[in-house]
Amino acid sequence: MQTKLITALVGSACLLIGSQTMAATAGEAGMSIEDAIKKARSLGYTEIEEIEADGDEWEGQGKKEGDEEYEFRIDRKSGEVLKDEED
Structure with missing residues (x-):
């Protein structure tokens, strides 16, 4: 049970970081x-x-x-x- 929770939390963190990186890259284009x-x-x-x-x-x-x-x-x-x- 704990392993599934940790996997879900890590996956959510990766999605959040990835979406922030994409937004920053789009803004850099000007x-x-x-x-x-x-x-x-x-x-x-x-x-x-x-x-x-x-x-x-x-x-x-x-x-x-x-x-x-x-x-x-x-x-x-x-x-x-x-x-x-x-x-």
């Missing part, structure tokens, strides 16, 4: 490409022509008002805009 596009749109981009992950940043280019070409960089973990200037 913002999704969809979130990065939303952030760029909030900066005034009307058209996103290119966007890609480069290390800890999203890098992209697109058009703002008046069809002017701009480029941007967004920190993938914090969402901070690192660059937003005319190309």
Whole structure:
């Protein structure tokens, strides 16, 4: 009886630790490409022509008002805009 109880407790502990590890790993990936596009749109981009992950940043280019070409960089973990200037 005691062996079954210990096995159940150990199994529950492993599940709990495993789920916490998975949650931490998912959070480390940072913002999704969809979130990065939303952030760029909030900066005034009307058209996103290119966007890609480069290390800890999203890098992209697109058009703002008046069809002017701009480029941007967004920190993938914090969402901070690192660059937003005319190309």
